[in-house]
Amino acid sequence: MSALPKAGRVIDRKSGVAVWRQIADELRAAINGGEFGGEGKLPGEMALAERFGVNRHTVRAAIAALASEGVVEASPGRGTRIIRNMRLKVPISRRTRFSSGLSDQATRLEMSFVSSTLAPAATDVCEALNLENGSTCLVLETVSLVDGIPVSVGRHHFPTPRFGEIDLHFRRERSITKAFRACGVEDYVRASTEITARHADEDERRWLKLAPGAIVLETLAVNNDLQGNAIQFSKTRFASDRVSLRVGFEG
Amino acid sequence: MSALPKAGRVIDRKSGVAVWRQIADELRAAINGGEFGGEGKLPGEMALAERFGVNRHTVRAAIAALASEGVVEASPGRGTRIIRNMRLKVPISRRTRFSSGLSDQATRLEMSFVSSTLAPAATDVCEALNLENGSTCLVLETVSLVDGIPVSVGRHHFPTPRFGEIDLHFRRERSITKAFRACGVEDYVRASTEITARHADEDERRWLKLAPGAIVLETLAVNNDLQGNAIQFSKTRFASDRVSLRVGFEG
DNA sequence: TTCCTTTGTCTATTTATATAGACATTTAAA
DNA sequence: TTTAAATGTCTATATAAATAGACAAAGGAA
Incomplete structure (x- = not known):
């Protein structure tokens, strides 16, 4: 223009x-x-x-x-x-897990445990997971590192009692897919994702090692098991200058 | 945290x-x-x-x-x-057109014409559209308004000669879906979308009436006709404090 | 070596940002 | 009408950001 x-x-x-x-x-x-x-x-x-x-x-x-x-x-x-000039392409598609779509772009992928809590979930979370208002969820907080550089922080809600101990599996496996499997969920699909952008807050800046004023991409995602039950609600915040979200509809 | x-x-x-x-x-x-x-x-x-x-x-x-x-x-x-406190939910799914998913959230939807150009396309556009490098495209620039408030600016590339006059149809119909139909494309689907966030530049601030320092969500999308041919490459920039992008996989 | 380019460091000045306080003006409620 | 609470407007001062110029120090090339 x-x-x-x-x-x-x-x-x-x-x-x-x-x-x-x-x-x-x-x-x-x-x-x-x-x-x-x-x-x-x-x-x-x-x-x-x-x-x-x-x-x-x-x-x-x-x-x-x-x-x-x-x-x-x-x-x-x-x-x-x-020193660094690459922007990671994070796939957002019906069946993508964190590690599978990135392995050709980086040599070292980690998803580290930050905290886990059992608490009544907020209204929007309950709606997304089709739970009764005030239901207890297991809340898992994670940080994802690619080649040692933090690229995202995640807050994942799982309904209880079905996944009340999924944090233990995650701490052992360091993978949500494997933790699900340990809970009897063989496979799952992404039901919906909502994406927004805003300035990073204090916590995000700390975990993602961002400069003040930096931007984060926030995704709100719901995952379903193969029977169509909502099993996970995740809020993930990506350092926007390190990633681009690649939405695909082929799977 | x-x-x-x-x-x-x-x-x-x-x-x-x-x-x-x-x-x-x-x-x-x-x-x-x-x-x-x-x-x-x-x-x-x-x-x-x-x-x-x-x-x-x-x-x-x-x-x-x-x-x-x-x-x-x-x-x-x-x-x-x-005065204003709502954030428009813009659907990003396999079959969504601009107006269809928004009509329940706003009363007035417009997509206005800004400019159209015939020019050789850049390398990345040619790759996305499966064209020979340097092929001529019709470039259409648009601004979308919801209830009079600008929410996005778009730059759409269409391969020529097939869509060399789609801008004329768009100026008459004010809809890309209808303009496609006038060119003989009955239906089309979203093939891929890539999403990034950054600070708005001068032009985006002007068109979207944004304050300096504001954030835009940028989507790069490729649309295919039902035969699988790439027919449109679009770069759309949304005012991030007025929208959230809602990715769905149901369609 | 010598020469040129590039980053690093210093002083000084101007402009923008932020704080502080005083007081006027408008509005709604007692 | 009186009062309280809110925004609007002024002055003044301290701090941070930006400009300007001069020179030192390190690296690469002739």
Whole structure:
């Protein structure tokens, strides 16, 4: 829609967002978009300052933020190298489990246990799971790491008494699919998923090691067993600059 | 995960995001989450200042930002009323068209024409549509309005020569489904969708009337005709605080 | 080596953000 | 009408962000 080439200044100075942070976000997006992929390093600070129409020191602040995220590494004389530039494609389809669709994109996949609680579920959870209002659910909280980098935090609700001890199985197996199997559920399918985006809150920033102001993609999903009973309600929040959600309808 | 009640201060002062903007985003999220739904108005400025641990003037800056977005309206003596608090649920399923899944949530649905262009398509578009690299596509740009509020901007690619004049049909019908029908496509299905989130750029802010720093949900979708030929590649960007994407697998 | 480029560090100045307090204005309720 | 509670508007001050310039230090290439 814009007639200008992308060299123009895309900085908004009345937004309540510091210029260095806007530049850091632009650069992160450009890196993830592969703009500097060939060389593997950023243009010089002076060149970036000219490109964004700001002072060199402002660019330095942006680069410092990216360096503290582990995205780039600067060294005098050599320039600023790009460390991480891939965005994981997370499949969202009728039958995808966490690990199966990712194994070709990463070498090390973990789903770690954070906590588990037995508590009455909120109204929306009960509705999603077709439970009577106030029913007790087992709530399991997890963090998923890909090659050691946290990509998502999940809060999973399971109806009791059927899955009242699924957390024990999960802690042993580190897999929800296997934990289900240990509870007698051979297979399950995704019934629905709702996706929103917003700024990460304090807890999400801590678990996902996100910079303040970062964005999370939140998915609300319901899984059914093969008899059509709702067996899991999950709220998963992905670090949006590390993933893209890939929705497929083939399965 | 946090043990504190939500009254605690969630403001990050080294984030590069102004405190008033953080508060505005928190309040918008709280409004959309229905926290003040019962009364239909915000707590007083002093109460909010105490809740966030900031000065009253900082809260005022946040409320001014929300007022300019049309989310709230303040008047002396009466307080700050909430104007808009609903988040549209946009269905993403195998067979959903823009208007069909939304008609029960809004009274007025429009899809307006912005521009159309005939041009060689980029590599990723050609791949998605199974075209030879550099093939010419018809590019249609649209804005979708729900009850007069813009919720998404779309850029749709159609292969030529088959759909070289679909823009004319769209301008007459204001519906992609009907425009397809005029081109001899009786029905079509969603083949894949990829979803990401990021900050809105200048053009998106203008078309969607978004505040600086706002978030958009971006979907990349491919539609096939019933013979399995890719006939449409669409990039749609939704104002994230006005919608949630509802993925369903029933159809 | 020498030269040039690149990042790192310092000082200084200007502008934007945030806090603090005082007081006016509007509205609804006692 | 009186009172209380709410937003609106001003002044003043402290802190953070951004700009500007100068020079040091490290790395790569001729």
